[in-house]
Amino acid sequence: MSEIRVIKIKQSVLANNDARAQKLRGELKQHGVFLLNVMSSPGAGKTTLLKNIINRLKGEFRIGVMEADMDADVDGKEIASSTGVKTIQLNTSGECHLDAKMTSEGVEALGYDDLDLIILENIGNLVCPAEFDTGATASMVLLSIPEGDDKPLKYPLMFTKGNFFVFTKMDTRIVFDFDVEKASKRILALNPDAKFFPVSAKTDEGIAELVEYLRKRINTYKAE
């Protein structure tokens, strides 16, 4: 009995969430603001990669950052101090994902008017964040070399929902068995339009290509 009730409630909330996400996506488009949702496991290197990307794009685009954490604020402080861009911290009080309502509240707190790009660093988790449409324009999913190339097999929803994929910590291939081609094929089987960016924030490998891709996507979106 109890399971059936949970599932019903979840579906109802998810339906509400989808409508809310579409509304937010429309509002963002109207204001010419690109919202990038960033997802990965804990410790895959989201914050480090974002600092790197933001510092390369902030001369061109007005950037705001929403850092989501269950109840910490370390990443928000780190991003704000190292990039100088407008940053807010969203605390989910233990929830393992952001939904469209929480994302809308964050966007409202940051403000639409003086921004071109909002980056949402989602909770570190390969499961729940993939289940909720945040209303983002695009989703970037990170998979770090130490996690292993089997993750797309074990967390298929995340690798289905992402739009483009960044293999992080490429410099650590010397100590880990991670087959980039195998991982890419596993993601393509779920997500035929997936794009891949192997990077290292330590050596700068691949960062320029990823930044160029983001630049083009944001400019195309704003020009449409």
Added chain:
Amino acid sequence: MSEIRVIKIKQSVLANNDARAQKLRGELKQHGVFLLNVMSSPGAGKTTLLKNIINRLKGEFRIGVMEADMDADVDGKEIASSTGVKTIQLNTSGECHLDAKMTSEGVEALGYDDLDLIILENIGNLVCPAEFDTGATASMVLLSIPEGDDKPLKYPLMFTKGNFFVFTKMDTRIVFDFDVEKASKRILALNPDAKFFPVSAKTDEGIAELVEYLRKRINTYKAE
């Protein structure tokens, strides 16, 4: 409105879950079976560590394994083929945790009578699995060096709920900044009784100490 309903349902299910977990724990105790719940992020090295531990303990204890995955069976096959112990795969159909009911069903499928130790490899996730008491005798939490020593700050519930903590992939300290002392202090602040085992399944560093600790805990439990 919708949030309030979700929270109420969740609390009700959690209360049921706690009762069910206590029941399972009692049944396990009665049968002298130690249930070890193993939790971590995706890719922290649960399967590799478990293979190593099982092969060192299987001469002494009759071991069964429950591999939980959202919808894959790769880890179950890997454990079964490399250790030869009785293994079943639990698929959660997308749920990011096991609750006491699912765990009970798994234990029933494995059978109580011819086992001393059941190992549950939970879903790779630092959030949801910590929210549900599975009914396990003890919980072992892995934190891998590549994930970073800040994880206890960001996922405090997991580091509060675990009973002992294994720092995995210690051989990779050459490429990562991870302060074992800092991580330990952060966990102790949440969990004053925490015990720590820095290990590498690649070099065997620390594995003997961890196995000895498990051996003592299981024997004490069975003798009580």
